[in-house]
Amino acid sequence: MVEGDNMKSIITKISDEKCHISLSNKCFDKNAIYAAVYKMTDLYDVEIQPINEDEFGVTFTIKNQKDDPLFEEKMREFCNDVLDHQLRIDLDKQYGKIRELIVKHAFSPIENLKDVISKEHE
């Protein structure tokens, strides 16, 4: 989880309606950021742009200029969501092939499953 001072350093409140978050592209896949952003698109207009070689910038603007007392809390939630989505991506790299095999084997049984697994390993 992103907490405390580390969190503050990546979240910049530009105004009551606008927040900017910088995320390292060394730590996060852009798909993790897209997935976390997607959840927020009912409340905020979102811009994602590369800041430099190492960072993505994500800017949230409250839709319809309405007051959002939970704005900062939601920004922290967003950062945690990015972490969870990155974990999903990392886990999928490990077991994605297993998922594919389960579905394939369910509908069109693979006769030599053990050999197929060994080949994947090679």
Next chain:
Amino acid sequence: MNDSRSTPYTILPLQFSRMFSDKVLLTNEAGEFFFINPENFQELVTYKLNTSSSLFYDLKGKHLVTDTDIHPVIDLLATKYRTKMGFLRNFTVLHMVVITVRCNHKCRYCHASSEESHATQWDMNQVVAEKVVDTIFQSPSTRIKIEFQGGEPLLNWERVKYIVKYAKKINKHLKKDLSFVLCTNLTLMNEEKLNFIKKQNILISTSLDGPKDLHDNNRRLRQDGSSYDIFLKKLELTKSIIGNKGISALLTITKDSLSRIDDIIDEYVDKGFNGIFLRALNPFGYAKNNQSLGYNVGEYFRTYKKALDYIIKTNLEGTYFEEFYTTLLLSRIMTPFSTGFVDLQSPAGTGISCAVYDFNGDVYPSDEARMLGKMGIKKFLMGNVLRDEYIKIFNGDVLRELINNSCVETLPGCAWCVFQQYCGADPIRNFSTQGDITGHRPTNEFCKKNMAIIKYLFELIIENNDDVMDVFWSWITKRPLEELRNVEL
């Protein structure tokens, strides 16, 4: 991926979500679930779990991890997954036939936008009826359910009788598991019709919106009078001829119903029904633009919770009474069995589990698609039985596009959802409410409603109250509570 791993164990495919402040829910492809605390979850994903711990054995038992050879685990999970997806095996089972668009009611929320009682040009004729049945029997499914819909099907009763006889004649050779359902408001029912219904073993699905004032306010006759009074008289007549088991009722919840949900449940119990299907208003037909009928997801969910509590209490007081939507979801969460349900499955049930044949022979993947067609949006028209072959209708671009875009594993927001295995997609509703068949999950009411309900059911499952769980299991196993509690283990 390998059988000779470099880590102490292999994490198997799973979805996860943090919820209830101190828990992480894990689910897998087979719909198995497990709650873990965040610290243990951190240990799990960093491969620091002790493989001799009871927690590890629990996770292993749920097929979320393994420290043995992987191929037998894949074999087992594939079998479980195949079982869960068993509803796909049959292709289209439910065939809804719009016998007429005429209706003697003009319900406030009618999603079918019915026509006047005398407007016979909206009736299905015999030529169309025959071609509809011929098309239905080309379905590869071994089970065929023909559901008569309207308007009010009893206004074109001769065609109902004709289809039943014609379908049975065809089925003498094909020997499929053939059944019939008649969706009727009952008001035009009589002994002669009921005798035919009993002889042909046709089930009746009717509508009851609650006590007299609610029912009459929602379900209005085109002519003056109380629809409830006629309904009640005909309900008694129906039960006296076909018995209690041959008839069920559907409820539509309008804004007026929200504060009266206990009264509505009492009415269902009082009229001898053994359950209720809590159903939110469909955003189609007359309901789409009638502000006085609608409510938001939050209001609906609060009513659902209140209703579920009341129904559980009713069961604990000795009356077997189900909430059918809850039973469906609990069966998905707590059993390994397949539970196809056209409105909540992945891929969507549209076309592959159900199809709608309009009075003029047009074929749609769902009733909602037919309604869009009536509004001039023919995007989902699959074909017409008078001019198109079965293969063109059911293997065409319309159905392929719908199915390709309704697998939750690939939809944004659903692809990483921990409730994926219990939920489904509704591309036609997405189109109608959000403008495209994929939909936008963060603003999608269908998603919000199902997320809230499934999460609440998990909350109750975690609480593990003996009484509540006994009621849930009695619904899943369709056994009275008393019988369930007396089972010797």
